[in-house]
Amino acid sequence: MIHFLLIDCPDEPGLVYRVTEVLYRHGLNVLRNGEFVDRHDQHFFMRTEFDGPCEPEALLQELRAALPPTARVRLRNDQPRRIVLLATKEHHCLSELLVRHFFGQLHAEVLAVISNHDTLRAITEKLGVPYHHLSAEGLSREAHEAAVLTQIEFYQPEFVVLARYMRILSSEFVAHFPERLINIHHSFLPAFIGASPYAQAYERGVKSIGATAHFVTDQLDQGPIIAQSVIPTDHTQSARDMAQAGRDVEKLTLARALTLVFREQVAVHRNRTIVFE
Amino acid sequence: MIHFLLIDCPDEPGLVYRVTEVLYRHGLNVLRNGEFVDRHDQHFFMRTEFDGPCEPEALLQELRAALPPTARVRLRNDQPRRIVLLATKEHHCLSELLVRHFFGQLHAEVLAVISNHDTLRAITEKLGVPYHHLSAEGLSREAHEAAVLTQIEFYQPEFVVLARYMRILSSEFVAHFPERLINIHHSFLPAFIGASPYAQAYERGVKSIGATAHFVTDQLDQGPIIAQSVIPTDHTQSARDMAQAGRDVEKLTLARALTLVFREQVAVHRNRTIVFE
Amino acid sequence: MIHFLLIDCPDEPGLVYRVTEVLYRHGLNVLRNGEFVDRHDQHFFMRTEFDGPCEPEALLQELRAALPPTARVRLRNDQPRRIVLLATKEHHCLSELLVRHFFGQLHAEVLAVISNHDTLRAITEKLGVPYHHLSAEGLSREAHEAAVLTQIEFYQPEFVVLARYMRILSSEFVAHFPERLINIHHSFLPAFIGASPYAQAYERGVKSIGATAHFVTDQLDQGPIIAQSVIPTDHTQSARDMAQAGRDVEKLTLARALTLVFREQVAVHRNRTIVFE
Amino acid sequence: MIHFLLIDCPDEPGLVYRVTEVLYRHGLNVLRNGEFVDRHDQHFFMRTEFDGPCEPEALLQELRAALPPTARVRLRNDQPRRIVLLATKEHHCLSELLVRHFFGQLHAEVLAVISNHDTLRAITEKLGVPYHHLSAEGLSREAHEAAVLTQIEFYQPEFVVLARYMRILSSEFVAHFPERLINIHHSFLPAFIGASPYAQAYERGVKSIGATAHFVTDQLDQGPIIAQSVIPTDHTQSARDMAQAGRDVEKLTLARALTLVFREQVAVHRNRTIVFE
Structure with a gap:
């Protein structure tokens, strides 16, 4: 072995x-x-x-x-890692991971998908993975996170992956998963931290947009960067066009980061990653 | 014509x-x-x-x-534009422009190089361009800028290009050259605004570094972006290694931006550029 | 409209x-x-x-x-185009198109998948598209192509897409679909025409590999190129590693080419494409 | 040391x-x-x-x-390598190497430039390197190569670099410099072997063009590849436009290959390179 x-x-x-x-x-x-x-x-x-x-x-x-x-x-x-995915409404990162999983190409077993919306149930269940819709409506952030945490812990995953999960997580939540919680941010960090990075990118008139996969820490969008990619953009793209164009680079950057992490190619030291490729 | x-x-x-x-x-x-x-x-x-x-x-x-x-x-x-270059000690952007100029490939006539150091005199004069060393030592920023301005105005250039000029310019200076003053910043703006972007990039552990050519406005590193490029980096590169690796992308990004501007391919609107390629 | x-x-x-x-x-x-x-x-x-x-x-x-x-x-x-997909055993291009179709992001209606193997039935049917397994075993090329053609014609598609269909098509077959038959070739054409391009690339020791989406003509791998992309490779990758790494660039290049074609952004002239982006 | x-x-x-x-x-x-x-x-x-x-x-x-x-x-x-450069009329690769050499950034001492034309004498001599014009006019290939060889041997270089030298070298000549003769070819080899690769690329309608730095062997454009790069092109570029756009990628690819070779980062095995980066 x-x-x-x-x-x-x-x-x-x-x-x-x-x-x-x-x-x-x-x-x-x-x-x-x-x-x-x-x-x-x-x-x-x-x-x-x-x-x-x-x-x-x-x-x-x-x-x-x-x-x-x-x-x-x-x-x-080199056994597959046990993982849980969190998502919201956008499918591209989730679909990419589910399809790779369906064909045994993710180096991981996807135990479940948890979402604060019911939008992505069909694709998830068709590809053979349990789907848990845990709505945040009417709940405090603490209450919703507690529900999500309970559901995650049921599966005892090694890693939790935020596949375009659009809620900001509390430090308390993050603290449960040191170097085990991975996010894809839809900008070339540290540019455009926080909400609506494509709207920020449009406003600033940048000529490239990107995506960053990183470990989540209690500092928003500040955790160790695992992988980054960029693609060109120009004045003809609205913020919405950028968001569409960015989907492909987001999903591939996340998938690449997961492969690196799951095959133990990533060490973390002083908020930076050492990546053995 | x-x-x-x-x-x-x-x-x-x-x-x-x-x-x-x-x-x-x-x-x-x-x-x-x-x-x-x-x-x-x-x-x-x-x-x-x-x-x-x-x-x-x-x-x-x-x-x-x-x-x-x-x-x-x-x-x-389509006559060549009349331009003046400002530089400090690093040669790569200046050399790139001087060599293109020497072979008639810059769409511009380089009237002079002005520098706050004497370091780049040899390459400049060998390639047939006047060099003015205007030291800032012992001068207030105002006094030094006044000297630089006087020297620039002697040549009546259409554009002034900051080819790694390492001094921050006052709003008063910048106001003389609306949409006529072009800078190369050694990061992928808006990431790493201000001093020592490679040191900042190393500290943050990014996986790509870049360069941004932009019109200078009175907001530091906030002017309309003309061209951007990125190259991959990784944990093996120190801030100094990044600076070396970044030279090539800086010089080509600046040269590309100038070609676009000199051939009237760039319109500016609300701090963004429309680039006709 | x-x-x-x-x-x-x-x-x-x-x-x-x-x-x-x-x-x-x-x-x-x-x-x-x-x-x-x-x-x-x-x-x-x-x-x-x-x-x-x-x-x-x-x-x-x-x-x-x-x-x-x-x-x-x-x-x-701008109505969705009516298309039929041909595939063999590899899923990555087919899955990419089926997922985009499932979420209404392909600018096309996928009428059916036809394959010479039964391998990809599950993913196709789960994502709501009819699957036709037309085995070539024991059939002459003519007989097999006739069967495929009959099945295609049943659906009256505007375009036929070869999503890693691993059989060489006869000139007679190709002649039915002028500028309507699109293939993804797993090399940077015209390098590595024909079979096993990754094995050829490994053997030659190239430092980049690529993918080419093109219209199919009666000259093998010589039709008008719609889109091409490359990714770096190096000595550490075997032909098999390259094939794995190449999947992502293949599927995105094909998807991009289809978007261009389906939105009438591609004109063909003297075996070259004019692409309006 | x-x-x-x-x-x-x-x-x-x-x-x-x-x-x-x-x-x-x-x-x-x-x-x-x-x-x-x-x-x-x-x-x-x-x-x-x-x-x-x-x-x-x-x-x-x-x-x-x-x-x-x-x-x-x-x-x-890690002493600088002793090298001789061969060139013809195009300056971009030669200038790039001469400027790096002038500022001590080439990891090599450029002993001389040899050219079959006199075109590049000015830039070479201004940057402090001897220039030898050895015209091929009226000479047989053998006679011209003998003259070039004599001039090279005078300098006893460790490496000979073809910086856009536009003459095909005989097997006899090449045999003098096993793993010591480096060329930049202006295409993404093995696409467009031989003469006028940009004209071939235009004719074929490719969507990317590239450059390949390789060791020269007695098989034309078939030696071990050290470095390759590509840039996008499209239908708007004529063969001449491609040649202009290709200059930057050629000169940087050659410079990168030389850095790798001069720092002993390149091993050759069965016509392939192992590159330690």
């Missing part, structure tokens, strides 16, 4: 040598290896993809012994 | 018909034609490139008679 | 004036207008999008009277 | 471990490390950038002892 090993620790000489020594001694077949040293912080990052009969407990123990005491070591197999 | 005609006015039916009727009657050979209606403002824009024996006065008079009274009509021939 | 007018004819002075005069006289509201003159062939192209009460017969008659006798004039309203 | 180490050999377990063990024992400070295994050929590639007091002979001896007998090991310091 294939495993992904993700390590980070303060940099010091010989780290690659020590890690690869352990893997070599265990007879593991390294498929891909990547290292990175953040010179600014003197911090070391390493990702290894290996095949072979792995005894996780023994391996982790030896790796920890070979590394500085503050090292973080993450070892996961 | 080739002429460029640029028209804008409130939209109403039959404008294209009326303009082309005048051109047809004058026996002019239309090479390219572009129209755009801003639906939001109900405002009409048209650019025409034509060849043939043109009597400017008569033509303008008839065009104005055919158009609404508030129409703006601009008619220019 | 919105109409699209597409005109082409040998160039001569005054054509824009004459066309806009007719439209103005009919009181039509021009939404967008585009003209292009191919200087090489001295051929004129014009596309107009207009709104208002249109009497097609009278309008066409007057336009033809105002234009050279060999002019081609095409007038269509 | 910084050194670049480039290794390739048949893959086997423990290679990274063995190499990093040697470097660790020598007390060298690894700045960047990259590994790649070509699964198709079971071939291993590794590039390491390190700092520290290096004894090349001892280090190479120990590395060779630690590696399979057929391993290729290349160790170079």
